[in-house]
Amino acid sequence: MRLNKQDGGRRQCISVTNNEVSAEEQKGLWKKGLRPGDAEWEQWGICDYVTKPRVTAAIIGRTPAGDPIKGEYKFTDEFPMAEGFEENAAFFTLTYEAPRQVRRNRAFARVAPMLWLKAGSRGRIISSLPEQGWDVAQAYGVLEDMDHAPEFLAALEADPQVGMAFIVTDSEAAFQSVARQLPGHTTPVRLYESYLHNFQINRRA
Numbered sequence: 324m325r326l327n328k329q330d331g332g333r334r335q336c337i338s339v340t341n342n343e344v345s346a347e348e349q350k351g352l353w354k355k356g357l358r359p360g361d362a363e364w365e366q367w368g369i370c371d372y373v374t375k376p377r378v379t380a381a382i383i384g385r386t387p388a389g390d391p392i393k394g395e396y397k398f399t400d401e402f403p404m405a406e407g408f409e410e411n412a413a414f415f416t417l418t419y420e421a422p423r424q425v426r427r428n429r430a431f432a433r434v435a436p437m438l439w440l441k442a443g444s445r446g447r448i449i450s451s452l453p454e455q456g457w458d459v460a461q462a463y464g465v466l467e468d469m470d471h472a473p474e475f476l477a478a479l480e481a482d483p484q485v486g487m488a489f490i491v492t493d494s495e496a497a498f499q500s501v502a503r504q505l506p507g508h509t510t511p512v513r514l515y516e517s518y519l520h521n522f523q524i525n526r527r528a
Contacts, residue, residue, distance in 0.1 A: 324408040327409075328409070337440065337444075340370050342368030381407070382408050384404060385405070393405075435448060435451070438489055439462070439463070441463075441487065442463035443486065446461025447460040455474075456471035459479060459482065460485075462486060463489065464488045466489070469497050469501070472504075476501070476505065479505060479509050485509055489513075490511060490514065498511070
């Protein structure tokens with residue numbers, strides 16, 4: 324964020340952490356009958372309790388309590404920390420999804436952040452499967468109903484900023500048919516075959 328402020332850059336960062344609760348805090352939470360996954364437990368995790376508040380405070384220049392942050396950034400550039408930065412941040416909770424649920428199209432909302440990240444983390448997130456069978460955001464599109472492929476393709480052709488198209492189908496032939504008609508600026512990705520293949524763990528040859 325400081326480098327972007329110094330030279331007007333547009334650098335991006337993906338930061339990943341777990342939400343582990345310290346051993347000492349865990350003892351007290353266990354005594355209260357709380358378990359990992361409970362909201363009262365997760366609120367003390369390193370991500371929710373430390374990382375998110377710190378990143379947010381740095382951007383807006385205020386503490387979680389709403390007070391201006393005291394002090395100044397030093398060295399190359401000096402300015403009050405309370406000024407914050409002209410940046411933004413998006414926070415996601417990522418989980419391991421059962422392959423069967425993913426294949427049956429029952430986990431799209433939880434997979435959606437990964438699609439947005441893969442497409443470049445720009446613009447709107449397509450957070451649910453569209454009723455009309457397709458949707459196109461600033462960086463990517465999702466086609467779920469092959470009967471609406473012509474409208475989907477027309478929308479992609481009209482917007483050269485859309486660099487990726489996620490096509491939901493169990494049929495390789497249907498996927499290839501749509502992929503061949505995509506405009507040159509758009510890369511096809513098949514859901515959920517590509518997602519399941521990319522995120523397999525300990526796969527045996």
